[in-house]
Amino acid sequence: MHPDLQRDLLELLREPALERLLEALHASLVKHGEPRGRVEIRDDDEAHALQGIIGKRFTPGKKASVAEIDRMLRENTRFSCSLADAVRMYRGGGPIVRPKVVKAQAAAAREQAVRRCFEQVAGLGLSAQAYSRVIGWMHAAEMNLRKKAGAWGEQPLLDAVRAVALAFGRMPERNGPPVYLAELAAQITGDAKAFDATQPAGRLLLRALAYYHRDVAAREKPGSAAWKTALLTEAGIARDPISVHVDTFGLTGDTPYLRELRRAALTRSMNLDNLVAIADDVRAWNGVAFVVENPTVFAALTNTVRRLYRAENHPTLVCTNGNLNPADWKLLEALCATGALLFYSGDFDVRGLGIMTGLLNRYPEAASPWRMTPDDYVAALRDGSTALDSAGLERVKAVFPDLVAKMTERGQAAHHEALIRRFEDDLDRWVRRGITPPRRGEGPRSSSAAGIRP
Incomplete structure (x- = not known):
């Protein structure tokens, strides 16, 4: 639309008597996604102001066809624009957002983010055992991963899942040398605090450990300090070499x-x-x-x-x-x-x-x-x-x-x-x-300590 025509149309749309009606038309477009349904023309002022734009007068107290208002704007005015264009212009140029469409788009984005997480893990070169554990947890946690994709965004989720997968790849063997949490985070992400419980990777790591160590997780209140420490300990991870x-x-x-x-x-x-x-x-x-x-x-x-x-x-x-x-x-x-x-x-x-x-x-x-x-x-x-x-x-x-x-x-x-x-x-x-308490499955046992004088 020519700038002069756009200026003239905006001047007409900004008529105070049209404010309620334009919001009703916007709500109708949001609901239906196209000019459908009917809106009420409440009084003479609204009817007169609308007539000044489309050239037709609707009866006050009656409902007008949204499709007809759209058609009149397109065909019978010098502006030759759609109702949707006029409403967007009045509201500052932003798109008319339909909740259903936005919801569907958000759901699709979440699905894509989770799918990319699986694809990413497949390319990390993990051992068969680490890969199996990570993928098993991810399948069980898909609903939570979708939720995190919506809350954090795709890239933060990808980064967090990658960090957790690589952490599983570096978990120590049982009774092996301890792994320290900050060192592990720094080696994998470059950030020593990445596995803190307040960070995305830290949250997902604890969830993954809770999935694989259900009995340990069940002993303590979920999310408590004791719960977090117990899970890290079971995985062979210490917070540091001094505090424990x-x-x-x-x-x-x-x-x-x-x-x-x-x-x-x-x-x-x-x-x-x-x-x-x-x-x-x-x-x-x-x-x-x-x-x-x-x-x-x-x-x-x-x-x-x-x-x-x-x-x-x-x-x-x-x-x-x-x-x-x-x-x-x-x-x-x-x-x-x-x-x-x-x-x-x-x-x-x-x-x-x-x-x-x-x-x-x-x-x-x-x-x-x-x-x-x-x-x-x-x-x-x-x-x-x-x-x-x-x-x-x-x-x-x-x-x-x-x-x-x-x-x-x-x-x-x-x-x-x-x-x-x-x-x-x-x-x-x-x-x-030199007599011990009963051993599991056996009775007391004597040892060479027998006969010691205190």
């Missing part, structure tokens, strides 16, 4: 540091960096380590051991402080590598049984529950105990059938702090007579 630690007492080994530590009878919190340095030298006293979930139990037992026995006869005690972190696993792996037996005790709840299940899965020949029988559970019950998560118990029922049956019957959790006296008796039998 394991509490120890009574370790032994043929190095000046370990000999002095034992002689001093001190508890020692060891971070992952230190454990990597001493892993080849560390040992459990007489090949047995007692592992507890709770620091209160750990402190009570170390105090008892100091009071009753000479330092050279102190048993090895380890405290995980809840879910096992990379430092816990590093120490236990080092001990098992030298043939140590592990006896673990935790709370009688979903988390405690889940931790024990993880230990049994990883060290089936070395790990055994310690004081986690139905009888011990009943002895640990106290008034006011919290209710149990019955669904969570079902996940470990196959591992602890008798215990889970009793816990389901009582419906309450119990804490292993109530069993400290029993733990002390077990340690005394071990130190004085």
